[in-house]
Amino acid sequence: MIQFDAVHKRFPNGTTAVHDLSLDMPEGGVTVLVGSSGCGKTTTLRMINRMVEPTSGTIRVGGKDVTRQDAAELRRSIGYVIQQSGLFPHRTVLDNIATVPLLLGHGRRRARARAAELLETVGLTAEAGKRYPHQLSGGQQQRVGVARALAADPPVLLMDEPFGAVDPVVRTQLQDELLRLQKELNKTIVFVTHDVDEAVRLGDQIAIFRTGGHLVQCATPAELLARPADGFVADFLGAERGLKLLSLKTLADVPQGPAPEGGTWTLVLDEARKPLHWASKDAEIPVRPLKDVDSLLAALDESVASPTGLIARVDADGVLTGVSSRDDVHTHAGRAHTEARARTGVQTGARTDGSAAGGSATGAETGAAA
Numbered sequence: 001m002i003q004f005d006a007v008h009k010r011f012p013n014g015t016t017a018v019h020d021l022s023l024d025m026p027e028g029g030v031t032v033l034v035g036s037s038g039c040g041k042t043t044t045l046r047m048i049n050r051m052v053e054p055t056s057g058t059i060r061v062g063g064k065d066v067t068r069q070d071a072a073e074l075r076r077s078i079g080y081v082i083q084q085s086g087l088f089p090h091r092t093v094l095d096n097i098a099t100v101p102l103l104l105g106h107g108r109r110r111a112r113a114r115a116a117e118l119l120e121t122v123g124l125t126a127e128a129g130k131r132y133p134h135q136l137s138g139g140q141q142q143r144v145g146v147a148r149a150l151a152a153d154p155p156v157l158l159m160d161e162p163f164g165a166v167d168p169v170v171r172t173q174l175q176d177e178l179l180r181l182q183k184e185l186n187k188t189i190v191f192v193t194h195d196v197d198e199a200v201r202l203g204d205q206i207a208i209f210r211t212g213g214h215l216v217q218c219a220t221p222a223e224l225l226a227r228p229a230d231g232f233v234a235d236f237l238g239a240e241r242g243l244k245l246l247s248l249k250t251l252a253d254v255p256q257g258p259a260p261e262g263g264t265w266t267l268v269l270d271e272a273r274k275p276l277h278w279a280s281k282d283a284e285i286p287v288r289p290l291k292d293v294d295s296l297l298a299a300l301d302e303s304v305a306s307p308t309g310l311i312a313r314v315d316a317d318g319v320l321t322g323v324s325s326r327d328d329v330h331t332h333a334g335r336a337h338t339e340a341r342a343r344t345g346v347q348t349g350a351r352t353d354g355s356a357a358g359g360s361a362t363g364a365e366t367g368a369a370a
């Protein structure tokens with residue numbers, strides 16, 4: 001959907017922000033750009049909608065060279081969300097969202113109807129639509145920013161640290177919302193962040209840059225965590241790389257058996273067979289039931305945190321399906337790593353067809369060292 005071919009950006013002051021970048025960003029997928037400050041992420045993003053022009057190389061969106069399209073028209077067809085939401089302070093939230101549909105020539109009534117629909121899509125009330133941006137919380141403003149970017153129903157969405165300025169709890173909520181929206185909308189999203197956990201959570205693929213605008217590795221989160229191309233990537237992913245990989249795997253394949261009877265701990269259920277708590281002869285402790293969709297990381301956490309060493313498993317309605325042991329979870333955690341490493345091979349380069357620069361781990365490493 002978006003293709004960078006040997007793209008170079010050198011600013012007039014001599015700074016090279018992006019160095020010989022070849023990268024495919026697949027249709028309907030989320031590509032996350034990460035890397036240390038000043039490594040060229042924002043410049044890369046802004047070249048897609050021509051807010052920055054490349055010095056050389058080609059960028060295509062939907063097969064069309066962006067430099068051959070009218071810049072204003074191109075920008076209207078690409079949603080853009082930034083950290084400070086970029087809302088117009090003197091327009092109501094509803095009018096902010098309606099801006100682009102109006103620019104596109106939709107009548108006022110239709111534009112506002114579309115804006116009202118989008119407010120609901122991003123989880124805001126109709127009442128919030130009547131307020132001005134400063135009357136909303138930071139998290140709510142970011143939701144409005146997303147709604148405004150979606151207003152023209154663009155196939156491509158560029159998001160530059162959109163959740164960087166909100167607290168961790170709201171940030172997780174906004175990430176959840178984005179994942180939910182993306183399931184419905186299937187946009188091609190390019191997302192810039194500093195946060196590795198956010199990248200792992202949201203990305204279908206993650207492109208890691210280093211200073212000077214060099215792409216070091218582009219791969220799926222699991223591939224990246226299992227086989228970082230070099231020490232720079234490994235360091236960037238952090239010491240808990242192993243645990244992060246487990247956050248991508250679910251509990252579904254871990255075996256489960258019947259709840260223990262007559263042992264130290266008994267699982268107490270209500271009449272609908274939903275777990276209430278664990279009980280021993282002289283103690284009662286809370287239970288944190290997990291579903292098949294929960295991550296192996298959550299299961300590992302529960303298995304070491306609970307004195308029972310057991311995990312109560314429930315279905316989507318919260319009804320007990322069985323119990324897994326600490327050993328079952330540990331065995332599967334180890335297996336998840338072995339499988340991820342085996343599956344990864346050497347496919348770490350930028351190009352999915354392995355053709356251009358950075359097409360293999362060796363290529364990426366050589367590029368990084370140059």
Ligand SMILES: Nc1ncnc2c1ncn2[C@@H]1O[C@H](COP(=O)(O)OP(=O)(O)OP(=O)(O)O)[C@@H](O)[C@H]1O
Binds near residue numbers: 011036039043
């Ligand atoms: N208009 C400009 N003129 C000159 N240099 C620029 C300009 N814009 C960006 N740069 C430089 O280009 C490099 C890449 O900047 P860019 O904003 O793309 O990095 P980034 O990875 O997004 O950084 P951050 O994570 O801090 O936002 C930096 O060294 C920056 O100082």
